[in-house]
Amino acid sequence: MAELGTMAVIVALILAVYGISITFAGFKFQNDRWILSGKRATLAIPIALGLATLVLVLAFLNNDFSIKYVAQHSSLSMPRIYTWVAFYAGNEGSLLFVAFSLSFVSAIAISRSKISTGNHFAATNLVLLLIIGFFVLVLSVLANPFSQLPSTPVDGKGINPLLTHPGMFIHPPLIMTGLIIIAIPFSNAMGALISGQIDDQWVDSGRFWGLIAWSMLGIGLLLGAWWAYTILGWGGYWAWDPVENAAFMPWLGMTAFIHSIMVQKRRGMFRLWNIVLINISFSLGAFGIFINRGGPVPSVHSFGASTLGWVFLIFLGITVLGSFGIFFYRLAYLKSKTSLESYMSRESSFLVNNLLLLSVAFITLWGVVFPLISELWTGTTLTVGEPFFNKLNGPLLLVLIVLMGVGPLLPWRRSTRKSVINALAIPLLITLVFFVTLLLYKIHKPVALISFTASFFVLASISQEWVRGSISLSKSGGHHNYLISFIKLLSGNRPRYGGYIVHIGIVLLAFGIIGSQFYNLEKDVILSPGQTATIGNYQIKFSGTTTVPFNDRTERTALMEVSKNGTLVTRINAWQALYPSFSMLSTRAAIHSTPKEDIYIMFSELQPDGKSAVFRLLINPLVWWMWVAGPFVILGTLLALWPISRKNIQIETS
Amino acid sequence: MASIFATLLVLVCLFLILEPLIRKKSEAESVEQLLENHELEFLQLRERIYEEIRTLQQEWLIKSVSEESYKTEIDRLRLEAAALLRDQTAGRNKIVELQSDLESAIGESR
Numbered sequence: 001m002a003e004l005g006t007m008a009v010i011v012a013l014i015l016a017v018y019g020i021s022i023t024f025a026g027f028k029f030q031n032d033r034w035i036l037s038g039k040r041a042t043l044a045i046p047i048a049l050g051l052a053t054l055v056l057v058l059a060f061l062n063n064d065f066s067i068k069y070v071a072q073h074s075s076l077s078m079p080r081i082y083t084w085v086a087f088y089a090g091n092e093g094s095l096l097f098v099a100f101s102l103s104f105v106s107a108i109a110i111s112r113s114k115i116s117t118g119n120h121f122a123a124t125n126l127v128l129l130l131i132i133g134f135f136v137l138v139l140s141v142l143a144n145p146f147s148q149l150p151s152t153p154v155d156g157k158g159i160n161p162l163l164t165h166p167g168m169f170i171h172p173p174l175i176m177t178g179l180i181i182i183a184i185p186f187s188n189a190m191g192a193l194i195s196g197q198i199d200d201q202w203v204d205s206g207r208f209w210g211l212i213a214w215s216m217l218g219i220g221l222l223l224g225a226w227w228a229y230t231i232l233g234w235g236g237y238w239a240w241d242p243v244e245n246a247a248f249m250p251w252l253g254m255t256a257f258i259h260s261i262m263v264q265k266r267r268g269m270f271r272l273w274n275i276v277l278i279n280i281s282f283s284l285g286a287f288g289i290f291i292n293r294g295g296p297v298p299s300v301h302s303f304g305a306s307t308l309g310w311v312f313l314i315f316l317g318i319t320v321l322g323s324f325g326i327f328f329y330r331l332a333y334l335k336s337k338t339s340l341e342s343y344m345s346r347e348s349s350f351l352v353n354n355l356l357l358l359s360v361a362f363i364t365l366w367g368v369v370f371p372l373i374s375e376l377w378t379g380t381t382l383t384v385g386e387p388f389f390n391k392l393n394g395p396l397l398l399v400l401i402v403l404m405g406v407g408p409l410l411p412w413r414r415s416t417r418k419s420v421i422n423a424l425a426i427p428l429l430i431t432l433v434f435f436v437t438l439l440l441y442k443i444h445k446p447v448a449l450i451s452f453t454a455s456f457f458v459l460a461s462i463s464q465e466w467v468r469g470s471i472s473l474s475k476s477g478g479h480h481n482y483l484i485s486f487i488k489l490l491s492g493n494r495p496r497y498g499g500y501i502v503h504i505g506i507v508l509l510a511f512g513i514i515g516s517q518f519y520n521l522e523k524d525v526i527l528s529p530g531q532t533a534t535i536g537n538y539q540i541k542f543s544g545t546t547t548v549p550f551n552d553r554t555e556r557t558a559l560m561e562v563s564k565n566g567t568l569v570t571r572i573n574a575w576q577a578l579y580p581s582f583s584m585l586s587t588r589a590a591i592h593s594t595p596k597e598d599i600y601i602m603f604s605e606l607q608p609d610g611k612s613a614v615f616r617l618l619i620n621p622l623v624w625w626m627w628v629a630g631p632f633v634i635l636g637t638l639l640a641l642w643p644i645s646r647k648n649i650q651i652e653t654s
Numbered sequence: 655m656a657s658i659f660a661t662l663l664v665l666v667c668l669f670l671i672l673e674p675l676i677r678k679k680s681e682a683e684s685v686e687q688l689l690e691n692h693e694l695e696f697l698q699l700r701e702r703i704y705e706e707i708r709t710l711q712q713e714w715l716i717k718s719v720s721e722e723s724y725k726t727e728i729d730r731l732r733l734e735a736a737a738l739l740r741d742q743t744a745g746r747n748k749i750v751e752l753q754s755d756l757e758s759a760i761g762e763s764r
Contacts, residue, residue, distance in 0.1 A: 001656060003656060004656040004659055004660055007660050007663075008660075008663060011663055011664060011667060015667060015671070018671060019671075022671075033674050033675055034675075036674035037671050037672070037674045037675055040670040040671045040673070040674060041670075041671050043670060044666070044667040044670045044671060047663065047666060047667065048663060048667065051659065051663055118691075201698075204698075204702065265702075266706070266709075411713075411718060411719050411720060411723060412713075412719060412723060412727075413719075413720075413723045413726075413727075414723070415720070419720065465718075468716060468717070469716035469718070472715050472716040472717060473712075473715060473716065476715050489712070489716070492708065492709070492712040493709050493712055493713070496709075
């Protein structure tokens with residue numbers, strides 16, 4: 001089996017080299033047959049890598065410990081359900097996953113392109129093949145997941161306990177695929193620059209794949225926060241860890257891009273800026289892969305680290321130099337059709353939004369690279385902690401939220417002071433009522449008060465847009481069915497209203513972050529069985545522990561009773577397991593989650609007497625809303641991506 | 655078993671990449687394909703303009719754009735649509751004309 005896997009990877013490499021050569025020749029000598037053959041190579045690579053993926057999954061299922069990677073990341077006692085997670089638990093497997101998903105998505109993108117001839121198509125395919133070729137080359141030469149051990153062990157080491165969590169089935173694939181899908185709009189943009197066909201043709205495809213990459217990264221980050229919240233045991237969900245930041249930065253870049261590309265689509269502006277944004281986003285993605293694979297900074301995600309940092313550093317260098325080199329070469333041709341007419345317009349608000357997002361991305365980047373730079377210059381490793389990121393990024397993110405409320409109310413091109421006041425009046429009035437309500441409910445911390453109010457303002461402005469739009473459509477249609485008008489409103493401009501639904505998701509996320517950051521309660525206690533601790537209005541009773549030994553671990557469960565003002569609310573179990581082969585104590589918090597607040601109990605350690613235990617107790621307000629944000633982001637993205645039916649176009653034509 | 659899969663993989667890949675090179679008439683080189691590509695390009699551009707017009711009309715209906723902006727934008731889109739139709743017809747005629755010239759040249763040489 002291992003030989004078949006290796007061979008499939010080599011076939012993929014040969015196809016990539018062939019594809020690059022024939023596409024380049026087809027581009028150079030204007031030969032459409034060669035360009036078409038290059039396209040076929042792109043379509044064939046996922047077949048080869050798909051076979052390699054299948055072989056590795058089967059090797060895990062068959063416990064084929066003759067393969068080094070399988071022996072390192074699974075064991076006989078590993079539940080079968082975690083085979084899929086074990087597949088990308090290490091460097092080689094995750095690289096195979098990245099290469100396969102990139103080739104698969106590239107094949108879809110290339111097939112979706114209705115025109116498969118010409119220079120733009122050839123250049124786009126060439127850039128894609130170069131990126132795929134890089135990953136396949138690393139797989140075949142430096143990180144072969146099918147390399148075999150000299151002798152087959154009886155059992156494997158097992159899967160990293162931190163990865164045995166439901167979130168791990170989706171979180172890593174979404175992050176890895178999201179990062180790598182940025183290659184599609186990037187290749188499209190580079191294809192336009194290389195071929196010299198610098199028009200707006202790449203905009204639709206760039207927006208489509210940009211949105212997919214953005215939503216995958218966003219949902220992946222949210223699932224990662226959920227994983228950290230339940231398994232890492234400090235009661236938080238985001239720690240500005242370098243690997244978290246590595247996915248967060250390209251997400252910020254792509255957020256800027258999917259907004260900015262709408263301006264190019266709508267007004268023919270920001271042509272130069274959009275190329276800069278996609279270059280930055282892809283470069284940040286490449287930087288993320290370097291941070292994750294190279295492991296130059298300590299991280300809770302170090303299980304994916306390898307000694308291949310230098311390879312990915314070269315990839316990052318070529319990406320930055322190559323993409324910006326082509327950009328500067330074609331700079332003279334990238335003039336926009338129109339320019340900004342007023343600072344009080346939607347396109348201006350998009351530009352400010354872009355600048356703020358990039359500022360957050362670069363502050364985060366500085367926080368990630370500073371320890372590396374300081375180590376290089378002074379020999380001392382300094383760490384950049386949460387306060388740095390929160391103090392610098394917090395105010396910028398708050399301004400971004402305010403802009404999310406103001407931007408949609410501004411018209412395209414220009415507006416008058418009167419029209420802006422008219423548009424803002426009702427949302428501001430409703431927000432003022434909300435502000436007073438917060439004060440009455442004793443929300444007095446200034447930053448929390450401002451942040452809650454700003455977030456609510458976004459909801460108020462979106463509501464006004466929907467209500468106004470539905471009423472206007474009802475009037476123009478001569479009926480009073482506002483629900484039908486609302487549906488018509490949403491389907492009539494899907495990118496815009498899909499975006500609003502995503503904004504609601506972001507607001508819910510903000511509510512969760514503000515509530516849990518400013519109003520959480522935390523307490524570390526030692527309890528003996530039968531003892532009770534108090535936190536906020538809650539009484540937490542420790543009823544005792546149960547211990548169950550397994551082949552690979554010993555599980556201990558602490559039974560907890562949560563009461564509020566003397567009334568039993570729930571019984572929950574905090575869990576920990578000792579994995580001797582990993583010398584690791586893995587934990588699962590006991591969480592009772594409600595829209596108002598989470599009661600969070602972490603079983604930290606059992607005392608030497610074997611009966612009493614240390615617990616971390618937390619009350620995290622509004623965290624529940626963070627997880628509700630996910631479906632809104634998915635729903636909004638789907639609406640924004642939903643294609644316009646040909647039928648509608650025919651109606652318009654007539 | 656592994657060697658059967660390996661052989662199948664190589665054969666499928668070889669067929670995929672070599673077929674465009676060895677087929678008698680490349681789809682990319684036929685006049686029909688040229689016309690089809692030409693039509694597709696225009697269809698995509700047309701779809702974009704119609705989408706923009708519809709979005710603009712809705713925004714105007716819900717008073718999200720001013721009357722002045724609406725008029726300027728709708729005029730621009732009308733002009734773009736007209737220019738597109740003109741280019742589409744001219745391009746199509748040129749391809750057909752070239753094809754008929756080519757056919758008559760071949761006929762004469764025979």
